[in-house]
Amino acid sequence: MKQKGQGRLGWLFASPYLVYAVVFFAIPLIWSLFLSFTDWNLIAPTFNFTGFSNYIEAVKSPGVQAAFFVTFKFMFLFVPLVIASSIVVALIIHGLPKFKGLFLIGFFLPYLASGVVSSLIIKGILSYNSPINEFLRKTLGLDIDWLGNPFAALFVVALIIAWKFTGYYALILTSGFESISKEVYEAAMIDGVNPWQRFWKITFPLLYPALFTVMILSIGVTFGIFTEVYQLTGGGPNYATNTWQMEIFAKAFTNLQAGYASAIAIIASIVTFISIFIIRKLLEMWGKRNGWA
């Protein structure tokens, strides 16, 4: 009797999730699959089934191919950048006896601020007549069109997003540092280990679990970039910063190709899922081989 009451209560408490999972997960998921086999244009009352032609067209299109490669290029810029900067911030912060919290909050600000705001400020700082560009032109003779040059544009986006996540990841790493006991360092000091060896032989392996978390999180981020790209480049120049989200948004809501864009979304999901799975496995193998994990 009591068990039965608990059962009903459990379902009652879980009901918000059940409704949510049906309306905003199950139905959209099936709808998306269905749409991807049609030529529906988001407005017309009718549509035709087109089989796999959306998928075939998508794989051949320059936008989708760009999204595929841009994501990995972006990953190679962003992940090392954000990991290096968050390690530096964590190294500096974790040993501070006072005001640690205050510093962490400061470093956290870019994570909480709007991506639109961050993008607009950086755009202003990098605009043609800005002090930085004046300086580069006058002293080094460099005239860089930051958002017009394909590589520079990708780099700027990677920089903004690395800046955004540094404080957050540093926080995760600081908790990793705190798990390393002082005795280990003291023992190493007695054995006469230099700081470089100390970092690679002691800090790094003990930090590895936290670092693994940060790597997985940052790789996940690379597959979901939208705001910064939309605000700064719109995916250009010439698809150089065209991410999956940007491509799907443009096709579905600018070109109104809802069926076609659904096919792209499904391809994007599959690519994301497989990529993260493989990278995760590789990272785990790498950690195990070196005896860190």
Next chain:
Amino acid sequence: MDGRKKKGLFFRYLIAVILLLIMIFPYIYMVLTSFADWDQVDKKLIPTDFTLKSYQWLLGGGEAVIPRPWLHAFFNSFVVSAGSTLLMMVSGVMVAYALAKIPFKGRDTINNFILFQMFFPAIILLIPTFLVIQRIGMYDSYWGMILPKALSLWAVFMYANFFKAIPDTFIEAAKLDGANDFQILFKIVLPMSKSITTVIFLFLFMERWTELLWDMLVTKSDSMLTLNVLLSQMFGPYGGYPGPMYAASVLLTMPIIIIFLIFSKKFQEGMQFTLK
């Protein structure tokens, strides 16, 4: 503490401060430039002549031809963020309590499904979620922005982990005294969860406050725009008026900083748990 250690500590603080200044420099630049004379906007790293012109332009309605509803957009952002966050907190607590503290058949299935959904690439759902909102008549309304973000899997996950750490003996003792699950939740579990609640609230609110894609998709009339969307549209690729752009950015960023400073102490406590 010997002299060498003191010196080392001084340098650590010095480096920390320099690093912090680099990290938040763009925001300092934003605030200063929002008050800068329009001749100096984006032409000086540290402006020297100051004016309120950017704010007057912004709050006075902007261009005479198309007055932009900045204050109304601020209000919209607040309604949407507060409504959405409140619902995410309530639903998060309820579902997490069921998963952590009510033994019932099907609990493990729900738990596994939530984990599966958390790692599912959400991009696949964008177009059909838009269609769902359109079909139930919520396009271009507050509810259209709030409802798809009325439950956060992350909040459920965080709360469930926290609730699991509360010893069952507390709850059993309360049950022996005749308390029901609602009373236990409100009188025992929630008061114990203040710091984690602060962390979850801050993250959810900030994330909702700075949402762009969804709010942009699901609204069309000027009276429905959130501040972030208005900022994005007004100062897009071809936008002029850089001075007011910084003023609008300040308008969007200030609430975040203020809320964060108010809750900073509880936030630090809560983070300790979050990162375990």
